[in-house]
Amino acid sequence: MKTRFFIFFVLLWLGLNGISLLLQVYNAQDTAKKIAFSQGKLFFQHIVTMRHWNARHGGVYVTVTEDTPPNPYLDIPGRDIVTLDGRRLTLINPAYMTRQLAELEHDKSGIQFHITSLHPKRPENKADDWETNALLAFEEGDSVFMDIATLHDEPFYRYMEPLKITEDCLRCHQNYQIGDIRGGISVSIPKTKIIPYVENQLSHIYLLHTVIASLGVMLLIVFHYTERLTQKQLSRAKSKLHLAYIDSLTRLPNRRYYDQYVQKEWQRALRHQYPLSIIMLDIDYFKNYNDAEGHPAGDQCLIELAKVLKLFSKRSDDFVCRYGGEEFCVVTACNAEQSQSLAEKLRDAVEKRRLRHPNSPVSHYVTLSLGVATVVPNNTLSAARLLDFADKALYLAKQNGRNRVEQFDQKQIDDAEMATIAEI
Numbered sequence: 001m002k003t004r005f006f007i008f009f010v011l012l013w014l015g016l017n018g019i020s021l022l023l024q025v026y027n028a029q030d031t032a033k034k035i036a037f038s039q040g041k042l043f044f045q046h047i048v049t050m051r052h053w054n055a056r057h058g059g060v061y062v063t064v065t066e067d068t069p070p071n072p073y074l075d076i077p078g079r080d081i082v083t084l085d086g087r088r089l090t091l092i093n094p095a096y097m098t099r100q101l102a103e104l105e106h107d108k109s110g111i112q113f114h115i116t117s118l119h120p121k122r123p124e125n126k127a128d129d130w131e132t133n134a135l136l137a138f139e140e141g142d143s144v145f146m147d148i149a150t151l152h153d154e155p156f157y158r159y160m161e162p163l164k165i166t167e168d169c170l171r172c173h174q175n176y177q178i179g180d181i182r183g184g185i186s187v188s189i190p191k192t193k194i195i196p197y198v199e200n201q202l203s204h205i206y207l208l209h210t211v212i213a214s215l216g217v218m219l220l221i222v223f224h225y226t227e228r229l230t231q232k233q234l235s236r237a238k239s240k241l242h243l244a245y246i247d248s249l250t251r252l253p254n255r256r257y258y259d260q261y262v263q264k265e266w267q268r269a270l271r272h273q274y275p276l277s278i279i280m281l282d283i284d285y286f287k288n289y290n291d292a293e294g295h296p297a298g299d300q301c302l303i304e305l306a307k308v309l310k311l312f313s314k315r316s317d318d319f320v321c322r323y324g325g326e327e328f329c330v331v332t333a334c335n336a337e338q339s340q341s342l343a344e345k346l347r348d349a350v351e352k353r354r355l356r357h358p359n360s361p362v363s364h365y366v367t368l369s370l371g372v373a374t375v376v377p378n379n380t381l382s383a384a385r386l387l388d389f390a391d392k393a394l395y396l397a398k399q400n401g402r403n404r405v406e407q408f409d410q411k412q413i414d415d416a417e418m419a420t421i422a423e424i
């Protein structure tokens with residue numbers, strides 16, 4: 001895996017983890033909200049139930065104490081009574097009871113509930129901004145209002161439902177009709193009451209994500225470095241293989257490669273009975289070239305020659321190699337005329353390349369002698385014999401004046417075959 005892919009996968013993994021973390025955190029916070037609001041609803045319902053109970057009894061009498069003085073906003077006859085044994089009692093209506101319960105709950109748990117309306121008799125019942133919005137929403141038809149809002153500079157889960165007039169309420173609130181909205185009760189739960197549960201859940205989520213993200217990154221690192229190591233070993237093995245089969249000077253296949261290739265090619269031509277040709281070629285008077293131009297220039301000449309050979313042996317089944325020294329060899333699956341023509345093209349191309357060769361008795365430029373041999377493989381011959389024929393033809397080309405192509409003729413091949421059969 002390339003480094004940029006590795007970085008991409010690490011970032012992708014961390015990104016996916018980050019998204020999952022955000023979702024889970026959001027989920028935990030949403031769950032906290034739902035829990036808080038359902039608690040708010042429950043509180044509200046309890047208060048309403050108690051208020052109904054109170055209203056059903058037309059209020060309840062309790063002993064007057066410092067904490068429970070007579071309700072100045074309840075202006076009805078019989079609000080305060082004295083029992084036969086002299087105890088002073090005062091009537092507690094639903095509103096007064098709600099206020100007292102709210103004070104108790106606030107002191108005990110910090111949860112606040114507030115009975116309120118848009119036009120309260122008692123100034124303390126005046127709605128704050130959030131409650132005002134809720135009451136206005138109820139008048140528009142909403143049945144519940146909840147949100148996270150600040151109260152006395154602290155964050156609270158706030159829940160509110162409207163208080164609707166029931167039959168029991170009509171005793172004291174005669175100018176209302178059943179179902180009218182008379183106000184509402186807001187329940188405010190401090191965020192600090194719920195947060196510890198969420199924080200506990202969040203710490204598990206953070207830990208889990210950290211572990212999963214780290215494990216994933218570690219696995220990616222291990223995978224990346226193992227793969228790089230394998231790649232290095234593979235490319236080392238490849239370059240060793242390359243060195244073993246490719247000539248380092250000309251970058252052409254070497255003789256070892258030739259030996260393997262020619263055997264396979266021979267077998268294939270034998271199976272399918274098509275002609276196989278070998279062209280052996282050799283630079284004329286190369287010793288003189290080296291002597292005149294120096295060995296490094298001789299190397300360069302060999303490189304240039306290899307380029308020309310590659311250029312003119314482009315067919316996929318033309319195989320060109322450096323056989324050794326300044327001898328090169330072309331193996332091609334074509335008949336005598338075609339291989340003769342290819343050899344001519346090679347000779348001509350090298351001559352036209354005009355590589356200076358001042359000490360050559362045959363030309364001012366580098367020239368080649370080429371020997372061509374073609375056979376349709378059979379069991380009396382072999383690839384080695386074919387090479388030998390090409391070599392003999394090359395010798396002939398040298399004999400006949402160099403810078404030329406000579407073909408090993410068919411009669412000689414037939415004679416060779418006959419000789420082999422006789423030996424067998």
Ligand SMILES: Nc1nc2c(ncn2[C@@H]2O[C@H](COP(=O)(O)OP(=O)(O)OP(=O)(O)O)[C@@H](O)[C@H]2O)c(=O)[nH]1
Binds near residue numbers: 282286294299302398
């Ligand atoms: N520069 C260089 N010279 C090489 C290399 N391999 C072989 N030679 C030279 O090739 C020359 C071959 O010389 P000979 O076998 O006498 O052949 P020739 O001089 O070409 O003569 P003919 O083949 O008869 O035309 C020798 O001088 C080798 O040193 C090589 O890799 N680089």
